[in-house]
Amino acid sequence: MTAISTGTGGTDRSDFDQFRRLQQELTEIADDLTGVVSALGQNHLAKSAREVSAKVANDRFTVLVVGEFNAGKSTVVNAMLGRKVLPASIKPTTAVLTVVRWGEQPTATLYAADRASLDGLDRTPVPVPVDSLEKHLVIGDRSDAEPGWGLAELLWPLPVCRNGVDVVDSPGLNDHPDREVITMDFLGRADAVVFVLSALQALKNSERSFADEYLRLFRHDNFFFLVNRMNQVDEDEAGPLLRDIRDQVRGNWDIRPERVLPVNALAALKSRQNGDPTLAASGLPEFERDLERFLTTERGRLKVVPPALEIQRLTAEARGGIEDTAALLDVDVEKLSTEYERQRGPLESLGRDHQIIVRTIDNHLAETRVLVEESARACLNRAAAQCATWAAEVERQNKVGFNVFKARQNLTAVVEEIGTGLGERVQRHVADWEKEELTALLTARTTDLAETVGDDLTSFVQDLRGIRLSFRGKTDVPMEKLPSPGERSAALAAGLLLDPGSALVGAQFGFKEMLKGVLPQLALAIGVAFVGFGPGALLLTLFGSGVIRTVIKKGKFDAQLVTTVADTTAERLRADAPAAARRIAGKTFQHLSTIREKTDERLAAELAKVAESVQFALRQRDENRRDAETAKRELGERRNDLNSIDQRAAAVLQRWVSGD
Template sequence: MAAHRAAARQIIDQLRDLAAELELERVVVSARSLADAVSDGYRIMVLGAFNTGKSTLVNALLAETVPSRPASWPDGPLVAAPTPATSVLTSVHYAAQPSVVARGHDGSERSWPFERFRSESTPDGDADTQQLLSGIREFEVGYPALLCRAGVTLYDCPGLDDLPMRNAITQEAMRRCHAVLLVIRNDMLISLRERDAVRELSELGVPTLLVVNLYHRRHEEQFLERVWKTGMVDAQDGPPATAHRNLADHNVHLVDVREAWLSRSGRSGGSHVGVTELAALESRLGDVLDHGECAHRAALLGRVMTLADDLAHSIVERRHALRADASERRAHHDRAAVELAALRERSRRIDYIVNRTHDEAERLLIASFAETVTSIRADLPGHLRSLRLPSETVALLVFQQTRLLEEAAAEVSDFVGRRIRHWGEEIAPPVLRPLLDHMGELIEGELDLLSGRIQDAGLGDLRLEMRNLSGLTALGSTRAVALSTSVTLAVLSVAPVLFWPTVLVAGVGLTLVRASAADRIKAKVLLQADEQLAELSREMEGVIREQLADVFAQSGASVAAVLDEAMGQLARMAVVDRADRDAVLATLDAAGERLADLVRRLEALRRGAPGVGSSGGLTAGEGSPDA
């Protein structure tokens, strides 16, 4: 049976791993629960009220140990005393050396020395000890008993009438056991709680043997009738007593537990009565476990097959859901692509608005600058003639005429610069502002329309990007001033053409009288300035066009860039979605193949697992599933 259990456990573990890979937590939890139900041996619980001899029975069953056990070790792993000795659920499994692990209610684990366990685990300790024990859920004791080495784990529990929390822990462990030994005393009537326990175990399908602990060796007829009535009729709804009744045939065994323990421990003084009774109990327990193992195996494999079916159903459901989602996403991408193409076409309306505004701004700004230059040309002669330059107060020799020429040129340059700056600060912005405000309003309306259609198409992230463009298109007064300033600076960078060297050379060699020389120098400067202003007006048309082209290109290109990027992103998303879907489908297909292989192995296990031998007896060498 050990090979059968190992094979079942391996299948369960692989089902659990497969479910974990697919992130099917519900199936993982079910697989773990099933794995807990598959052990390497038998689990037997010794159950009963306080002080019925449960711990003594466990010690008797485990008294036979490995030959190397030191003589200083106690005769059994548990404390047995006339008063209640077990305060916490205790399991005993095989270990080469005695060991104890205390498991807390919080999942913690702590090792205890074996001697401390025997001295501090009983209910009669001081307040500090009882406080410590209240935080322990279960003791796990390792002990070199031959029975445990053969694969048997024994559970010793506190009394059935313990605290509700302790009772719940006992009941949870009881459901995981293969058999239960319910211990009662022959000098006490079976309690209502013990009768309920028998019925509960029967409903759970857990095989139960009633062990009547013989105090004072009472076998009289009256006692046997009372045992039959309380153990069979009252507790198990068994048949009424007859002259040919046999308690053992109905899993009721009379055992002097203390005598059996002393005999197994070699301290009985040669009496083997208790050992004989204990051996009969062990033989019957072995038969019950062998019979129950077959039913347990069938039920277990049935649960494993249900788990596999659940996993297969989950894989199919996920595959269908994935394909449905892929179809929906593909349709969404197609609809979004069509909508984006329509939006891209609609965005040309913004290009039209920008281009129209650009052309009008260019026309008005060039005209405005031309008017300003005309005004400068008209006002400059009167301004220069009205000035008395510093060098006009002295006789004009040749070098003084040159100085007068420089003074006149500087005054002209300052006058022209002030008028151009005035144009850039006071005249150009009011020309541009209404145009740019109107363009911003039109583009904002287009963005609102585009954003609404994007939202309707389910492209929310793109809608946010479109809204962010409002900062680029709401040009208004701030952009008008900035644009006028950039044009003004460009004009001023060209202004030095007013002062060509020919203007200065024209004055070289002049030997006129002071008055007529000053007038002629001013006239010469004015003539040269007028020619350069006319040239400046023509050159600034190109500067204005260049400055406006740079600014307006931002507005039209930004919207188109966002939409183009969105269309590219949508195409990339479609490719990624297909790749992800194909990868998940491939994973599901591989999982389906692995699951099919596990189901084939499970079906073979159900058909070909060997039966359990019927040569009964729960002994250290042959009563366990490892034998």
């Protein structure tokens, strides 16, 4: 296996090349499917197949680099890119999360921070000259300053990006909460997260706090730890230091030792810039090989298997459409044409029913959003009311003491201890709310929605089935084959909520089982929305608000310390509760809106299938003056095409499983 091609290096075939060929093959299969279903007049399937093709063709890997200021985070990014693209210095620099993507010509775009939006960004692009980008990325003297820009996007002709990798440089750990929300959003969807530590001071309390907080929310399997500046450690101490860090990472977060790698990022950058053959000694190529292998295998599965399965699903649906069309070819052309004209009115009526169902779901979800916001705000206000009790209960190892010369140092240690404990209690409080109160609320609301739209959905399906059968000269709808209203409403509501297109699964396994699938997704979204109330963010608030200065001014350190920390935290919770509650409600609505989107999609597709099959049958018999058998033979050829497409998709899946 070869390393990621970076800088001016290499044209050797890599795992990325093989993976891109697999994506290209899937794109070609989806394009062929688009052609076949378009020829069959199945336009709704052609649209879905085009979407699969576009998604596969444009899918990329995202590698997010995080770390403390001065750990060498931006230098690691520059070394991966092969040139100094991002600012890096011994002082805090990166204040704006920066995404580096492939581009033929260097261009830079900025996006403003917007705390009112779900992802913390105003998506209005602001182009800036590349040579002036650095002044927008640097943080200045205060890391707690209000952010102006939230995201920078840099297009650059770098080979590592051409391989389909977006490299993301994040602000420092425990940054301003508004910037942290943006970082958290990227953490949730990154394919790999690279945590850069400094060998000179690895796994400090702030780094441990970050790892504890973020790994609690996100999976562990995509984290890499790079121990930078190992060249600055005495040779006889380097081995024991690396073993100790690996032991801590494995013990605390269950991350295997081979994911903790030593590097010298500055040496790697200089080697790539100068074409120096000593690059391997920097440790970076070894990391890049491991990262490449991880992306193209473990993470690559998520980019190959779902679209291949979707192609198979669309192919099966297209074959079902062929069976419907073949049955219509046996019907007299004049009778079919007359019946189609007679059913135009009922079909238009079903179209109106479709819109009513969608509006009903819209209204119900809007009501749910309001209820979630009220519940989240009450949760934070209850936490604020408990701050004094929780702060008093924190077990402290540090004491203020009577030495006035060490007062500030001791106070800082105690405030950090109380603040961390208080932040952890707030997190547990929010987690309990999510597991109990929010889960109960969403279960009740989703069940109510299923009951609200269940009868309308059942009537829609029955009426559409009746129209479909009428084209074949049948008038009786075999009701015994239809699920009961309760089953169908549960299947549609639960299935569309949790797994678009899986209404049948909902009917088979029941509504409550299906609901369980969405709760982990919501737990993650809520954890991201509450990120500003974790230990790291609360400590930033405490030290930024002058707690130490206030306590020293008042004297009676021990008497005032707990009260001041608790009051400051409670004030922060109450002040931020409305905005945080809106974010949580918005994230919840975003997840639940799948109900609306997929119900709309599915009902529209069902209506389209009926019209498309009749119109195609009429064209085959009427416009081309062919008999039914000739038309059926051509349908058989299209069926064979679909079988071939299905087999090709299955072969991709098989190769992925076998590793060929």
